[in-house]
């Protein structure tokens with residue numbers, strides 16, 4: 303049985319949940335992290351979420367979890383058969399993990415989760431996000447998904463971030479191809495279920511949504 307340890311409103315948990323949904327896999331999700339805390343025997347030395355368990359196999363680091371699910375259960379779909387396509391998917395997974403995450407996640411924390419910040423700090427991050435997402439926009443020109451016509455693991459890790467980017471009340475540059483891709487993701491039932499989860503606009507609302515999402519698989 304596949305088990306995911308992680309609260310439902312974590313963007314990193316959402317990547318794993320969405321991958322499970324796209325692959326139509328059975329799973330159990332336990333509320334861990336944030337207001338739910340961590341069990342003493344939590345099997346992830348970083349004490350962050352998500353952690354994925356597939357019987358005896360323990361996986362942590364959200365992108366490693368998505369890669370694991372794609373490689374193990376999504377050959378030819380989330381894990382492309384074509385080598386060039388697989389390499390490209392891997393590049394965009396690493397891209398998600400680096401500069402864009404350092405710009406976007408602090409911005410989200412400042413705008414929604416009460417991380418103290420000056421307006422200048424916020425606006426610097428907004429500009430940086432626009433600049434980084436313009437690279438993704440360029441990659442998506444003439445493509446349905448990041449690596450071509452097929453949804454891959456690269457779309458999973460970037461798409462989880464895209465929902466928040468497009469729903470935050472911030473200025474964004476013109477990103478026509480990224481916007482069309484995002485609209486395509488919004489039509490997918492697994493994305494609607496696992497990623498398009500309301501998060502509120504301040505810490506109090508965030509906490510209310512976190513509690514409301516408890517026990518939902």
Ligand SMILES: N[C@@H](CCC(=O)N[C@@H](CS)C(=O)NCC(=O)O)C(=O)O
Nearest residue numbers: 312313314335336350351352363364
């Ligand atoms: N690099 C890690 C980062 C994980 C991470 O920072 N997760 C956040 C939630 S998105 C977390 O666990 N925060 C503390 C908590 O929820 O208790 C990964 O991708 O899995």
